[in-house]
Structures are given as C-alpha cells and as structure tokens.
Amino acid sequence: MNKIEHIGVAVNSVKLVGDIYQKLLNTPVYKTEEVATEGVLTAFLQSGPNKIELLEATNHDSPIAKFLAKKGEGIHHIAFEVTDIVAEIKRLKAEGFVLLNETPKIGADNKLVCFVHPKSASGVLIELCQEII
Ligand SMILES: CC[C@H](C(=O)O)C(=O)SCCNC(=O)CCNC(=O)[C@H](O)C(C)(C)COP(=O)(O)OP(=O)(O)OC[C@H]1O[C@@H](n2cnc3c(N)ncnc32)[C@H](O)[C@@H]1OP(=O)(O)O
Numbered sequence: 377m378n379k380i381e382h383i384g385v386a387v388n389s390v391k392l393v394g395d396i397y398q399k400l401l402n403t404p405v406y407k408t409e410e411v412a413t414e415g416v417l418t419a420f421l422q423s424g425p426n427k428i429e430l431l432e433a434t435n436h437d438s439p440i441a442k443f444l445a446k447k448g449e450g451i452h453h454i455a456f457e458v459t460d461i462v463a464e465i466k467r468l469k470a471e472g473f474v475l476l477n478e479t480p481k482i483g484a485d486n487k488l489v490c491f492v493h494p495k496s497a498s499g500v501l502i503e504l505c506q507e508i509i
C-alpha cells in the first residue's frame with residue numbers, strides 16, 4: 377500500500393457539493409466522470425497531494441444510493457494507491473480480509489480498483505487503486 381489516493385465522499389449532488397468544496401479547498405473541480413458500472417457520477421478536487429472524490433448515485437441500485445438512504449451524506453471510503461493490485465488482492469485474501477471483488481475492475485480517474493469489505497477493516501470501506509498506464 378502506498379499513499380492515500382483519495383477520500384470518497386457520498387453526496388446527493390456532485391454539482392452542489394462540488395461548489396461547496398471548491399470554496400472550502402480554494403481549488404476547482406478538475407474532473408467529473410460517470411462510472412456506469414458502479415452507478416456513480418464522480419467529481420474530483422485536489423488540494424496539494426490530497427484528492428477528494430465526490431460520489432453521486434446514478435441509479436437506485438447504486439451502492440451510493442443505498443449508503444445515502446442509510447447514512448446520509450458523508451465519508452464513504454478511503455482509497456489507497458497500490459503498485460500491483462493483483463498481488464495486493466492475493467496478499468489481503470491470504471491475510472483473511474474479505475474482498476468485494478477479487479478481480480480488479482475499471483474505476484474512475486484511469487484506475488483499476490477493488491474494495492475490501494468494511495467489516496474486515498473496523499467499519500471502513502477500503503478501496504485499492506492502481507493507475508492504468
Ligand atoms: C469505482 C469508481 C470509484 C473509484 O474510486 O474509482 C468509486 O470509489 S465507486 C464507490 C462505490 N462503489 C462501492 O462502494 C463498491 C463497494 N461497495 C459495496 O460492495 C457495498 O457498498 C458494500 C458491500 C460495502 C455494502 O453493501 P450492502 O448491500 O451490504 O449494504 P448494507 O447497507 O447492507 O451494508 C452492510 C454493512 O456494511 C455497512 N456499510 C455499507 N457501506 C459502508 C461504507 N461505505 N462504509 C462503512 N460501512 C458501510 C453498513 O452500514 C452495514 O453495516 P451494519 O452494521 O450491518 O448496518
């Protein structure tokens with residue numbers, strides 16, 4: 377595991393919350409991107425080395441829709457940058473962590489991603505991200 381790649385924040389509207397975070401961080405949203413396979417519309421802001429990913433549900437089956445219905449807006453996950461996501465999946469499985477997808481899938485911002493169940497990480501949803509080169 378390398379650095380924290382981004383903090384995911386579940387929101388009702390990436391437009392409305394993007395405007396708030398642009399003022400908060402004094403930096404513009406630099407990218408919005410839909411990940412249809414995940415049922416999410418994402419918006420990214422970066423302040424120094426720190427990246428925030430705002431996440432809006434694009435359908436009722438979206439994990440973000442379920443999260444918002446249950447918990448409302450707030451921090452959704454912590455994403456870590458990894459060099460070799462396949463090796464990390466294998467290592468985490470061997471360590472007994474529950475992987476939500478054992479094959480990397482295409483995420484936002486040109487990444488391969490996988491997720492570790494929050495129950496395996498004391499209530500925190502963990503995402504692993506490997507840059508697609
Ligand atoms: C990939 C695009 C983008 C990127 O960065 O590239 C993204 O980050 S997309 C982010 C959205 N996608 C995902 O979150 C995929 C992984 N998530 C899942 O598979 C589900 O959301 C899952 C399994 C975490 C929860 O789904 P489930 O249907 O089980 O929902 P429940 O409400 O029944 O939850 C069960 C249990 O887990 C707790 N929970 C749910 N979500 C979270 C969370 N984000 N953080 C912490 N805990 C979470 C929930 O409260 C339930 O706990 P319980 O004690 O049983 O009430």
Ligand SMILES: [Co+2]
Pocket residue numbers: 382384429453455503
């Ligand atoms: Co993410």
